[in-house]
Structures are given as C-alpha cells and as structure tokens.
Amino acid sequence: MTNTQDFEIFLATLPGLEAVLHDEVRTKGFKQARPVPGGVVIRGGWPEVWRANLWVRGAGRVLARLDSFRVVHLAQLDARARRIPWGSVLRPDLPFRVEASCAESRIYHSGAAAERIETAIRETLGAPHAPEDGILVRARIEHDLCTISIDTSGEPLHKRGYKEAVNRAPMRETMAALFLRQCGFDGSEPVLDPMCGSGTFVIEAAEIAARLNPGRARRFAFERLATFDAEAWERMRAVKSARAPAARFHGSDRDAGAVAMSRANAERAGVTEFTEFRQATISEVAPPEGPPGLVILNPPYGTRIGDGKQLSPLYRALGQTLLSRFGGWRVGIVTNEPRLAHATGLPFLPPGAPVPHGGLRVTLFRTGPLPN
Known part of the structure; x- marks a missing residue:
C-alpha cells in the first residue's frame, strides 16, 4: 500500500x-x-x-x-x-x-x-x-x-487530549458529538448543559462551533507506520479552519468540583473564551440572554448513579424548569430509563435506537422547540 x-x-x-x-x-x-x-x-x-x-x-x-x-x-x-x-x-x-x-x-x-x-x-x-x-x-x-x-488511531479517538479530569460515569466525547448532531446542532446556536459534570457536551459544542479539529492535540498510531509522511501530515495539520463562534456555550452543575473540572477542561481545550460554567441547582437554571438553542444533558439514572425511584423527583423538577423557562429551546436527554425521561413531562419525539454506554443501553430523548 x-x-x-x-x-x-x-x-x-x-x-x-x-x-x-x-x-x-x-x-x-x-x-x-x-x-x-x-x-x-x-x-x-x-x-x-x-x-x-x-x-x-x-x-x-x-x-x-x-x-x-x-x-x-x-x-x-x-x-x-x-x-x-x-x-x-x-x-x-x-x-x-x-x-x-x-x-x-x-x-x-x-x-x-x-x-x-x-x-x-x-x-x-x-x-x-x-x-x-x-x-x-x-x-x-x-x-x-x-x-x-x-x-491507525492508537488510543481511542474520544481521548481528544484535553480532558485530564473526569467525573463519575463520563460521556465519551465521540458519543456526545453524535448526540449533538442528532439534536440538529450545527454550531450556530447556544447550548446549555444544566448537569455538566466534566463539561463534555459544552466543550464539544464549543469546538464544533469554533471549527476546531477534534484530533488537533494528540498523537496517532499512523505516525508509527511505514506509510507516514511527516511533512505532508504537518501541512494537513497546519490548515487553519478555526473561527469565532456566533453563540456561547453554557454549563452548570450543583457540584462546585464539577464546575471547576469543566473550566479546567475547557481551558485545556482552548475554548474558555466561548464557554461559561457556574454552580447552580436544576431549579436555579435559567436560559442565557439571546436566542434559544439546545439544552442537552446526561443526567443520573438508576443503575448509573443513584436509584431510579429516588431520581423521579429530579427529572420532574428538570421538566418543570425547562417547560416554564425555556420556550423555543429544544431539549436532548440521555438516559437508560424511558420512565425517568417521561417523568419530565416533556413532549418527546419518537426516540432513536438504544446505544451501549458503560455497560448499559442508553437512549437520546429529543424534543422540538418547547412551547413559549
């Protein structure tokens, strides 16, 4: 070859x-x-x-x-x-x-x-x-x-090279990128994750909007093959596609440690300028100024973090907050329990296929724009 x-x-x-x-x-x-x-x-x-x-x-x-x-x-x-x-x-x-x-x-x-x-x-x-x-x-x-x-990759490609800190049951960057795409995100609108953990959805959305190559900060196995041309590779990597996003990307979490972790990961990824993280409970979450966009999150679910029955009130509170404050916004929720998703009371579209994640099968539940 x-x-x-x-x-x-x-x-x-x-x-x-x-x-x-x-x-x-x-x-x-x-x-x-x-x-x-x-x-x-x-x-x-x-x-x-x-x-x-x-x-x-x-x-x-x-x-x-x-x-x-x-x-x-x-x-x-x-x-x-x-x-x-x-x-x-x-x-x-x-x-x-x-x-x-x-x-x-x-x-x-x-x-x-x-x-x-x-x-x-x-x-x-x-x-x-x-x-x-x-x-x-x-x-x-x-x-x-x-x-x-x-x-030709070596380490799995979800290892972008910036995430040193992770929380429990983290969402892989590759999966987050595809879920964002499934929700119709193309980089032109704001994104909010109200349970941001280590910031994966927010950072991935900011990178997409800024047109930053996901593999820009890491090495690959193909660099050790006989077919590798270092000069051609450097020319390819040097092509600048980055732009300043039109929107900003927001994360919040009730845990101060998660917020600090997200900020550190965003800084390593080079997207601090376009991202904002703050400590807030679900009931305190409000839409940022500007046009509506996408709320996307990977909340706790029964066999992942916590007990399913104890989590129903959290999902109900999430749904109430979104329905009362986020008119015009679309929502994407990743969970392995349809019962928990439907506890939000959100008007979901027909769901896609379940996807394996951390030994479970999770589904992305999506809405169209919420009523004003």
Missing part, C-alpha cells in the same frame, strides 16, 4: 449511531461513505486515513483495511497472512500486536488465529511482537471471510 492507493477505511462507532456518523462523514467530504454495522466505510488513501483521525468527531477509531479473503482452516490463514506485503505498512523496527475475533466461521479459536498472523508477520517482516504497546493489527473472521486491518 502506498500513499496514493485507494482502499477501504472503516470508521468505528457504537451500534445504533452508524447513521449519525455517516451523516457527519458525508458532510466532511469523504467519498463513497456507506453505513455498515458498527460504523461507516469510506474509500481513500493514507491522507484520508490521517484526515479521518484529525477531523471526524463521532468515530471511535479508524481502521485501514489491508486485505480480505475467504479462509476455512488455520494453515490457509497462515499462508494468506504471509502473502500480505507487511513491509509496505509496518516498520520492521517497531513492535506490533494482533487481535482476532471469530464469528460463525470454521476457524473459531480467535487466539489461534491471532497467533498464526503474528507468526507470519514476525517471520516475513522481522518486527518484534509486543502484546502491550505495539501497532495493533486486527483480524475479523466472520462467515469464513477474514478481514485484516491496521488500527
């Missing part, structure tokens, strides 16, 4: 959010984007791999697909793995590791499959194997079709 080659690139997301990620990927100009279970596939070369890691907010990781072939036994897998030109992608001086998964295939032992591929790479390329810190080679064998990919 060279920098000019065209191959499949897989952008992973949580099941249930593929269509939302597909919408984002299309708006950012990637070609032949199509949603598939677990993510979105695009086509391109290594510059598209770099760009996807740098630009796309909703992807959890970016995989470059090296080869795909039918395989029914381990000896066949071994032979095919040795025919992949590993030296065109991996460097012989840097460690690698292999992870495999098998589903409904005659090769059913993922550990044995990973071992065969690892041996093939080691013996054909000479690169060292390191189970902890190597470039990740992924093999997926499903219905006897084996797809070999390189994880």
Whole structure:
C-alpha cells in the first residue's frame, strides 16, 4: 500500500449511531461513505486515513483495511497472512500486536488465529511482537471471510487530549458529538448543559462551533507506520479552519468540583473564551440572554448513579424548569430509563435506537422547540 492507493477505511462507532456518523462523514467530504454495522466505510488513501483521525468527531477509531479473503482452516490463514506485503505498512523496527475475533466461521479459536498472523508477520517482516504497546493489527473472521486491518488511531479517538479530569460515569466525547448532531446542532446556536459534570457536551459544542479539529492535540498510531509522511501530515495539520463562534456555550452543575473540572477542561481545550460554567441547582437554571438553542444533558439514572425511584423527583423538577423557562429551546436527554425521561413531562419525539454506554443501553430523548 502506498500513499496514493485507494482502499477501504472503516470508521468505528457504537451500534445504533452508524447513521449519525455517516451523516457527519458525508458532510466532511469523504467519498463513497456507506453505513455498515458498527460504523461507516469510506474509500481513500493514507491522507484520508490521517484526515479521518484529525477531523471526524463521532468515530471511535479508524481502521485501514489491508486485505480480505475467504479462509476455512488455520494453515490457509497462515499462508494468506504471509502473502500480505507487511513491509509496505509496518516498520520492521517497531513492535506490533494482533487481535482476532471469530464469528460463525470454521476457524473459531480467535487466539489461534491471532497467533498464526503474528507468526507470519514476525517471520516475513522481522518486527518484534509486543502484546502491550505495539501497532495493533486486527483480524475479523466472520462467515469464513477474514478481514485484516491496521488500527491507525492508537488510543481511542474520544481521548481528544484535553480532558485530564473526569467525573463519575463520563460521556465519551465521540458519543456526545453524535448526540449533538442528532439534536440538529450545527454550531450556530447556544447550548446549555444544566448537569455538566466534566463539561463534555459544552466543550464539544464549543469546538464544533469554533471549527476546531477534534484530533488537533494528540498523537496517532499512523505516525508509527511505514506509510507516514511527516511533512505532508504537518501541512494537513497546519490548515487553519478555526473561527469565532456566533453563540456561547453554557454549563452548570450543583457540584462546585464539577464546575471547576469543566473550566479546567475547557481551558485545556482552548475554548474558555466561548464557554461559561457556574454552580447552580436544576431549579436555579435559567436560559442565557439571546436566542434559544439546545439544552442537552446526561443526567443520573438508576443503575448509573443513584436509584431510579429516588431520581423521579429530579427529572420532574428538570421538566418543570425547562417547560416554564425555556420556550423555543429544544431539549436532548440521555438516559437508560424511558420512565425517568417521561417523568419530565416533556413532549418527546419518537426516540432513536438504544446505544451501549458503560455497560448499559442508553437512549437520546429529543424534543422540538418547547412551547413559549
């Protein structure tokens, strides 16, 4: 594979959010984007791999697909793995590791499959194997079709590089970005999170509005590949897309520690100028001056923080505050309990698919503009 080659690139997301990620990927100009279970596939070369890691907010990781072939036994897998030109992608001086998964295939032992591929790479390329810190080679064998990919991201992409402080049960930045998109947020309106925790929704909204690349402050696994062109990458990173947002982004929380945490995270992200955090209970929350926008929050829910029955009054108070003060604003609430969402009394639109989050399945409940 060279920098000019065209191959499949897989952008992973949580099941249930593929269509939302597909919408984002299309708006950012990637070609032949199509949603598939677990993510979105695009086509391109290594510059598209770099760009996807740098630009796309909703992807959890970016995989470059090296080869795909039918395989029914381990000896066949071994032979095919040795025919992949590993030296065109991996460097012989840097460690690698292999992870495999098998589903409904005659090769059913993922550990044995990973071992065969690892041996093939080691013996054909000479690169060292390191189970902890190597470039990740992924093999997926499903219905006897084996797809070999390189994880070009390294650390998951929700790790933007600014969030040192987190609260309990934090929302991942990638998920927050997709939920914001599902609520129709495009960066042109204010956002308020009245239970802001570590500030994820507010900071993500501010970054979208300021057109800051989500990957601007971190490193990626593709920088350690044989295909990496440091000069071309620096030129790509140097392109300035930032602008001053027309709106401001607000967070509040009853916990002073959460407010301090959000401010620190916003400062590291470089969005302090556009964000505002203050200590307030739900009953004290009021809309900021200016036009209506979006209220979005990830409140406590029963098996996440606290007990479901004890939380009903909190949701009722939230609904009363929003209905009485936030006419014209839209609302998005993330919870795993429809009963709690409906305790708000808010006029929700039909919900989307549940999404896995922290061992639970959560749903985004959305409204249109609330009545004045």
